[in-house]
Amino acid sequence: xxxxxxxxxxxxxxxxxxxxxxxxxxxxxxxxxxxxxxxxxxxxxxxxxxxxxxxxxxxxxxxxxxxxxxxxxxxxxxxxxxxxxxxxxxxxxxxxxxxxxxxxxxxxxxxxxxxxxxxxxxxxxxxxxxxxxxxxxxxxxxxxxxxxxxxxxxxxxxxxxxxxxxxxxxxxxxxxx
Amino acid sequence: xxxxxxxxxxxxxxxxxxxxxxxxxxxxxxxxxxxxxxxxxxxxxxxxxxxxxxxxxxxxxxxxxxxxxxxxxxxxxxxxxxxxxxxxxxxxxxxxxxxxxxxxxxxxxxxxxxxxxxxxxxxxxxxxxxxxxxxxxxxxxxxxxxxxxxxxxxxxxxxxxxxxxx
Numbered sequence: 001x002x003x004x005x006x007x008x009x010x011x012x013x014x015x016x017x018x019x020x021x022x023x024x025x026x027x028x029x030x031x032x033x034x035x036x037x038x039x040x041x042x043x044x045x046x047x048x049x050x051x052x053x054x055x056x057x058x059x060x061x062x063x064x065x066x067x068x069x070x071x072x073x074x075x076x077x078x079x080x081x082x083x084x085x086x087x088x089x090x091x092x093x094x095x096x097x098x099x100x101x102x103x104x105x106x107x108x109x110x111x112x113x114x115x116x117x118x119x120x121x122x123x124x125x126x127x128x129x130x131x132x133x134x135x136x137x138x139x140x141x142x143x144x145x146x147x148x149x150x151x152x153x154x155x156x157x158x159x160x161x162x163x164x165x166x167x168x169x170x171x172x173x174x175x176x177x
Numbered sequence: 178x179x180x181x182x183x184x185x186x187x188x189x190x191x192x193x194x195x196x197x198x199x200x201x202x203x204x205x206x207x208x209x210x211x212x213x214x215x216x217x218x219x220x221x222x223x224x225x226x227x228x229x230x231x232x233x234x235x236x237x238x239x240x241x242x243x244x245x246x247x248x249x250x251x252x253x254x255x256x257x258x259x260x261x262x263x264x265x266x267x268x269x270x271x272x273x274x275x276x277x278x279x280x281x282x283x284x285x286x287x288x289x290x291x292x293x294x295x296x297x298x299x300x301x302x303x304x305x306x307x308x309x310x311x312x313x314x315x316x317x318x319x320x321x322x323x324x325x326x327x328x329x330x331x332x333x334x335x336x337x338x339x340x341x342x343x
Binding site: 104 | 204206208209238241266267268301303304306307308309310311
C-alpha cells in the first residue's frame, strides 16, 4: 500500500517534470525537427534566378545528394560556414554531392560575397519568400542559416537550424553518397 | 522495500531530467519578440521613448535599426541612436551592435496631447548561438500623455505574427 503510494508520488513527479519540460520547451524553439522521410518535392519544384540572373530550376539536381543552404550576406554565421561548404563541394562533387545556396538578399551583395570566397556552387536569389518556404521544413522562426539535405530519392535526410558543422555534415552525407 | 523505493525515486528523477534535457536540446532559440522585446512610452505630449530589451546572448545591428512615428506628419527630427559596440565584420567592415537595453527618444514636431501615435521599429538581430533572425517590423499604438501630465505607461509590442518583408 505504502509502496503504491510512493510509486504514485514518483510518477506524479515525473509527469510534472515532463509537463514543465514541455512547457518551458514551448518558450524556446530548438532545432533539428525529426525529418521523418519528408518529401523535398516543394523545394525541388522551385525555380530561382542565380547571381547572374539565370533562372535555375532546382529539379536539375534531382538524383544528386543536394545540400540546400538558406543564407544571407547580412547573416555573419551564414558567411562563416560557407568556406567549409566550398571545401565539401570540391571534395565530393564527383561523388554526386551538390550544394545550392538560397540567399535572402540582393544580387549585388550576393555577387560580391560569392566572388570573395570563390563560391563553387550556385547562389540563387530567393528573397524572403524562399526563406518563408524553409518554414515548411521545420524552420519555424525562419532563422538563418538553415540547411536541408535531400537524398538522391528526393526525401529529406536532414535539416539543420543554425550552423552545420563539418563533422555533422560529414556524418549526414556519408551514407547518402 | 526501501531499496526498491529508492530505485523508483532515482528512475523518477532521471525521467524528470530527461524530460527537461529533451526540451532543451543543443540549440534553443527565443521567439524574436522575446529575444528583442520592443516597448514604448510617452515621456510627454511631444516625446516618445522607444526601448529594446535585448535578451542575454542576443544582439541587434545598429545600421538595421530604424524607428519612425506614424502619422509621419507628426514626426520630428530623426532620432539619434547611441553608439553601439564596434565589431569587426570580415565582409561589412566595422559594424555596431547593441546588447542589453537600448533607449531612444523620438521627438514629435509638435505637442500631440492625448493623441495615439504609431511607434514603428524595424530591426534585425542575431543570437550568439550562431543564427540570425530575419528583419522584423513592429508597431505599437501609443497614447501620448495629456498636457502637463507625467510620463505615460509603458506599452509592449504585441507578439508579432508575421513581421518580415511586409
